[in-house]
Amino acid sequence: MKEIKNQSGHDVNKKSILADYRMANLSRDLSVIGRREVLTGKAKFGIFGDGKEIVQLAMAKQFRNGDWRSGYYRDQTWMMAMGLYDSLEFFHQLYGNTDNQFNTGSGGRVFNNHFCVPNINPDGSWKDLTKQKNSSADISPTAGQMPRLLGLAYASKLFRQNKDLQQFTTLSLKGNEVAFGAIGDASTSEGYFWETINAAGVLQVPMAVSIYDDGYGISVPKKYQTTKGSISEILKGFETEKDKPGIRIFKGKGWDYAGLIKLYEEGIAICREQHTPVVFHIEEVTQPQGHSTSGSHERYKSEERLKWEVDFDPIKKMREWIISSGIASADELDKLEAEAEEEAKEARRKGWESFQNPIRTERDALVKIINDRSCKCTEKAKEDSVDNYKEDLEKVPAPIRKDNFVTARKILRNICLTCQKSDSLNEELHGWLKRNYEDAIKGYDSFLYNDTPTSVLNVKPVPPVYSPNSPEVPGRQILHDNYDKLFSKYPKLLTFGEDTGGIGGVNQSLEGLQKKFGELRITDTGIREATILGQGLGLALRGLRPIAEIQYLDYLMYALQILSDDLATTHYRTAGKMLAPLIISTRGHRLEGIWHSGSPMSMLINSVRGIYVCSPRDMTRAAGFYNTLLEGKDPAIVIEPLNGYRLKEIMPDNIGEFRLELGIPEILNQGTDLTIVTYGSTVKIAAVAVKQLEAHDISVELIDVQTLIPFDRNNIIVESLKKTNRILFLDEDLPGGTTAYMMQKVIEKEGGWQYLDSPPKTLSAKEHRPAYTTDGDYFSKPSAEDVFDVVYEMMKETAPERY
Ligand SMILES: Cc1ncc(C[n+]2csc(CCOP(=O)(O)OP(=O)(O)O)c2C)c(N)n1
Ligand SMILES: [Mg+2]
DSSP states (O other), rough: OOOOOOOOOOOOHHHHHHHHHHHHHHHHHHHHHHHHHHHHHSSSSSOOOOTTTHHHHHHHHHHHOOOOOOOOOTTTHHHHHHSSOHHHHHHHHHTTTOOOOSSTTTTTTSSSSSSOOOBBBSOOOEEEEEEEOOEOOOOTTTTTTTHHHHHHHHHHHHHHHHHGTOOOTTSSTTTTTOEEEETTTGGGGGGGHHHHHHHHHHHOOOOEEEEEOEEEEEEGGGGGGGGOHHHEEEETTGGGTTBBBBBBEEEEEETTTTHHHHHHHHHHHHHHHOOEEEEEEEEEEOTTSSSOTTTTTTGGSOOOHHHHHHOOOOHHHHHHHHHHSSSHHHHHHHHHHHHHHEEEEEEEHHHHHHHHHHHHHHHHHHHHHTOOOOOOOOOOOOGGGGHHHHHHHOSSSSOHHHHHHHHHHHHHHHSSSOOGGGGGHHHHHHHHHHHHHHHHHHHTTSSSSSTTTOGGGGGGOOOOOTTTOOEEEEEHHHHHHHHHHHHHOTTTEEEEEETTTSSSSSSSSTHHHHHHHHHEEEOOSSSSSSHHHHHHHHHHTTOOOOEEEEEGEEEGGGHHHHIIIIITTTTHHHHTTTOOOOOOEESSSSSSSSSSSOOOOHHHHOOTSEHHHHHHHHOHHHHHHHHTTTTOOEEEEEEGGGHHHSSSEOOTTTTTOOOOOOTTEEEEEEOOOEEEEEEEHHHHHHHHHHHHHHHHTTTTEEEEEEEEEEEOOHHHHHHHOOOOOOOEEEEOOOTSSHHHHHHIIIISOOGGGOOOOSSOEEEEOOOOOOSHHHHHHHHHHHHHOHHHHHHHHHHHOOOTTTO
16 A cells, blocks of 8 residues: 555545545536536536546645635535535535525525635624634636635734734634635636735735646637646746745646645645745646536547546546555445445435425415315416416426416416405415515525624714814824724724835825834735735635725726625625625725726626725715724725815814714705705715805705715605705716616605605716816816706706796
8 A cells, every 4th residue: 555644634544545535436426416417407507526526635634624715616525525515515506405504605696516614603703713614605707716815815924923813712723724725727817816826925825726727718728728838837937936935836636646645735734834825736637527517528628638538537546546556446446436326316315305395385385275266267268277377387397486486476467356256365375475485585685784783784873072172184184093093992903005004095094003003904015906805805704804995996996806796795695604894995086087086986886785885075974984894794895085185174082983874864954945965075066066056045955875885774865855855966976877876765765756846866977087187077077066057957947937
């Protein structure tokens, strides 16, 4: 028997090798059966881990409690080997079972092989993350797992180097964790891969990325993906040299069980001990069933390649190695293979039953209502008859809930309204629909926002306190003094971004604070918005309180994908099991020029549902939001008004303590003729116009909505409309952008249409990007004169004789 040297605490002996062999086979059987389940129509889509079994078994041996994973849809064997996934759950995922207890990764919201390990308890408190193997929740966009991986690794650096964090013993083992990542060869073509590798090399964090190189990204071969056709070749410039820390690169072969065990042992030890990022380039990896159930690889792989994949199938190679090394006989292995196959088949049966049973019970109850009804008239045409619909439903061999609901709702439409005998049928069907709909919808329409006791919506507000001596200071000073208090109060708080550290931000709102609190808490980063976001996301998942700085709102676009696909869906796609309370601080609205004065708020609010969006009009409000957000556990964006840093505000006496509620608009001016609803920098514009309008006997009620998400939780705006009966929605986004959003909320959702005496109006910026210079601004964005004219015109339309 070939000896495998091992210092990792994992015994590599006959027993463990055979257990691995069994698991590799089980995983492969699941992949094979899983594909069949899709092709026969029982499951919707499938993507599997076949071909990647052996490398993942080797990697899993190095994964310890407290470590973190950020991988992708090929990781099924890895998850199984860590005890975080089993054959039954494989089928719960495949069928999309929405029972949260069965389908623990996603509650059926994401397709198969997307995993997570909860980081919070049901009450929203952090789990002991050091006592479990942790996995962040997967997303499908290629390389989207990379920015988050950086943050997961960076947290260990902070826990190791910032001694004040070592009191949080349930969050980290003094930084001795590794963040394991996995990515396909083709996905390394994405910018995120390079941005992450570079940042990890700069930061020197314990990040271990495995690249499964199976030569293809769906159908496109490596020669179209990677310069020189080798990712490790082109990563060489990042490699550590004497006195020049970089990354370490390891190469292995996807079928070499013994070699891979050694490789990971060596690489992970370096990563864990020295906090050096490592990359494992795993070549000669196969994909026996092709990419996914959406296609077949015979269409794009040559005969030669297909034959090579059979010959180098990692499980076949492992079997050959076990026999040739004398570890076990062919008979012993045959037995294990048979056992694994049996387990996979049994899991399919059980998984299917637990998916189908509740649906069938629901259908039987519906059928019973129809069968037991007293109105059996035959007035309706056959195809619309109640019995016909019912019989069609009974014929569906594998019903889904939609089949039941379509039938029930169509029957309801076709019940005779004139016949009294149908009353009870009507009632019972409504009852069935209500009961079951409420149950079904919960599986899909829940957990968009944190609804545990840790929600920021539960944070009690504290008003700013002023006294006759409260000084008037520039807006930036308010933020600065507020941060000073916050960094003293919350040891887990840190902020980082471009120019955030040394100079304290481009607007100096953190000036001098790096000196006071240290470089680990107030930190400069490279110009890399997507990984700044990912860095924050990973830190937040690990229980820290990051504020990720994005220099200007316009540059948030570089990070929008991570924001939208990853951060915004974290709580939703894990069906409430994970929270990432990342705060994003940025600044926007008016200043000068196309890329420094945008207010693309509709782009934002329409792509980040799941994240709160605060749009303060000044720095006191901005500080109030930070103070609230740090008391809860929700992800949120705060957009400071870019032109407000030098404007004077009165410093509250309780700086660092006052808190602003989210979703509560503030009425800044009482009025009777018309309501203006706005936010951010246009509040000041509106306030100027309101004064001018007053001089013309027009009384305007001015409302600052304060946060766009959540929006007016207590329906305050419609109360204003009841009084004024006219409304203008104002901002500096595009026409039909956030003004339309606000209009829908107030007119439709709050029922404001009932109180309108004039058509509701919107006033926003022009459709082009805001042009340079003050004149550029004047002719691109709404001015006080524009507001005056629109309001005046609205009043004139209702009373031409007066205006
Ligand atoms: C941003 C993005 N673009 C395209 C896709 C569609 N897509 C899914 S997987 C895949 C290929 C990935 O190949 P590779 O990284 O080599 O991983 P493999 O599937 O081979 O393991 C593509 C193009 C996607 N999911 N996300
Ligand atoms: Mg590939």
